[in-house]
Amino acid sequence: MTEITIHGRGGQGGVTLAKLLASAYFERGKHVQAFGIYAAERSGAPVQAYVRIDDAEITNHNLVHTPDHVIVLDRTLIGPRVLAGLRPGGWILLNHTAAPHELAEQFAGYKVATVDATGIAAEHGLGTRAVPIVNTTMLGAVAKVLGLNLEDIAAALRSTGFEGANRLAAEAAFAQVHSAELPGTAVVVPPATAAGPRAAAASFLGAEMGGMPEIHTGDWATRQPQRRAWTPPCNQGCPAGHDVRGFVAAAGKKDYDAALAILLERSPFPGICGRVCPAPCMAVCNRGTFDGAVNVREIERYIADHAAWPTPPKPHRQERVAVVGSGPAGLSAAYHLARLGYHVTLLEAGKELGGVLRTGIPSYRLPRNVLDREISWILRHGIEVHTRTPVHRKLLVEMSQRYDALFVATGLQEARGLNLGQLSSDVVTQGIDYLDHARNGHEFVTGLRVVVIGGGNTAMDAARTALRCGARRVQVLYRRTRAEMPAIHEEIEEALEEGVELCELVAPLRLRETPTGALLTCQRMELGAPDASGRRSPVPLESEDAVYDVRCDRVILALGQSADLSIFPEGCNVRSDGQLTGLTGCPIFAGGDLATNEGTVTAAIGNGCAAAWHIHKTLTGEDLFPPAAPPVAGPDVLTMHLFDPAEPRHAPLLAPQQRRAGFAEVRRGLIDGPGDPAAAAEAARCLSCGVCNDCDHCRSTCPEGIMRYVAAGEYAFDYDYCKGCGICAAQCPRGVVYMAEL
Secondary structure (H helix, E strand, C coil): CEEEEEEEECCCCHHHHHHHHHHHHHHCCCEEEEEEECCCCCCCCEEEEEEEEECCCCCCCCCCCCCCEEEECCHHHCCHHHHCCCCCCCEEEEECCCCHHHHCCCCCCCEEEEECHHHHHHHCCCECCCCECCHHHHHHHHHHHHCCCHHHHHHHHHHCCCCCHHHHHHHHHHHHCEEEECCCCCCCCCCCCCCCCCCCCCCCCCCCCCCCCCCCHHHHCCEEEEECCCECHHHHHCCCCCCHHHHHHHHHCCCHHHHHHHHHCCCCCHHHHHHHCCCHHHHCCCCCCCCCCCCHHHHHHHHHHHCCCCCCCCCCCCCEEEEECCCHHHHHHHHHHHHCCCEEEEECCCCCCCCHHHHCCCCCCCCHHHHHHHHHHHHCCCCEEECCCCCCHHHHHHHHHHCCEEEECCCCCEECCCCCCCCHHHHEEEHHHHHHHHHCCCCCCCCCEEEEECCCHHHHHHHHHHHHCCCCEEEEECCCCHHHCCCCHHHHHHHHHHCCEEECCEEEEEEEEECCEEEEEEEEEEEEEECCCCCEEEEECCCCCCEEEEEECEEEECCCEECCHHHCCCCCEECCCCEEECCCCCCEEECHHHCCCCCCHHHHHHHHHHHHHHHHHHHHCCCCCCCCCCCECCHHHCCHHHCCCCCCCCCCECCHHHHHCCCCCCECCCCCECCECHHHHHHCCCCCCCCCCCCCHHHHHCCCCCEEEEECCEEEECCCCCCCCCHHHHCCCCCCEEEEEC
């Protein structure tokens, strides 16, 4: 009689393999016996199955204690225990990726066969990726080692109802199994015996009923569940450094005050960013390819407009810091320095604070009351303000002797021009100047034909503003295609809805006067090889109609701006942290677009915060910068099938004809309905990528009940009883729980 022991884990099909193997020999006319031994074990717990084969009737119904051969379905079970009672000369067949000789140290003197049954089963779609079912695959390998043939395999599978992929997987394992008799002296392991006296049965009325068993089943485990930290992609993608997941989670609980507190840790402009930020956090949202990115920008706006703003602290330190420039970077730096207790003086060359927030963003995108609200709240931190105070090189040097530190964030002052000929000065206007004049009511273009040159946000703002100021026709000329335009996608869409015409692959050449007005000569372009920015370069098109004329009355240039560095003394350099070197006096830092030229409000806000922390570190030695962030939780980390689809919520827009009639805000924000808290409902769509949010999937699906809730985002494992089945990891939607090999 031949006796075989099969070691596996619950759910892998070990008992079914025993039946299949028995069926193969039964088809050959043998007497067979197949059975498993398990009690209350659940999926993932170690189980054994047994097969007996004989020419005569089998009357022994005891467990197999001295098998002729051993089969192991799970490599985490490989160890001395599987050798218990194995008779000399028997085969050890392992589900393992290693070749037999690689296991020589562990199984010296034994006959060993290996096959990657898990890989073959997964390749043929047997089971799931988390728990491949390897029984039919292993049948093929066992058959090859024990001398059966492919027809024996087919007959066994056919008689038990397994066909298709199961048969293909078995045949693949039959062909791929490797076997060898390993050199050395076999270490004989005696048959397993009882571990000790049987514990008394618990009474249903006893206090011990429902408690943990006395056997520490954690000894079975070869791996343990552990927890890890990830960085949500939205957090990593935010130039301002927001804990995006954190404030969205608070909004999902309708705790808007807590959400605002999280936002104010990194930026004083939630209402502004909730309106004008290009939202790179949404571009990398893992929900984007599932059913639509979480509308983070509108959630931030809602929080700013509905939460209670806290009372600002007052300065308490002796040090005095001056900030030059009141754009988003300067105001952000002043805010963070004031929060740290410094006496801050803010100097602005213009008559109003805000920089590009006030002069370069039209009120239909950023209402003045929102801008004034958030600037006013910043100033309540005890900041001293001096407007109409331009700072030149000499004054900067003088200030370096009177303050403990300086931060210079004067933005981009030099607008890029374009030589269009002799008449350009009469007709051509810089986009940033046009927007500033228009907000003061000085740039009405009623009935005029306006051409805007450029593809960024300033170009879109100028074009849309020209329509609101009465232009008869507005065309935007861009030398690349719409796909390469740096403007915010939504603003391009809204401009087109309002009637702005977009002319792609067009470059202006010259401007000249005619009896019927100005004539702009243009060159048609095509895209060539990528340039340093990664975008394909525009190349003049060579054809008969490649050059053509556009009649216009006003040309607005929106080609970007550059920094004016004349404020800094000669011979100084800017370090990577923004500090100027080669100067005497107090530490001077440069920041915002003046230093980085990143070109977005959010990036300038983040840069201002970083500058404040650098200044604080220089003056006190205290480092406020967070430690290196963990890896980003990409979509491969998440278990997406555990999430339900839910379409994103979008803010309603004014109708195009209403927009053109004036400067009312176009986007109306998320609007609550009866019993429908819009922002909280949208925030609830957040997947909380890589961060535990107490969903309790791991605890509710643990078959052994060994998980304990400790605190928000924290669970404990009782490793004395954890068998390492891995169900908690497979059921963690956010990739926090994983299995670590012991």
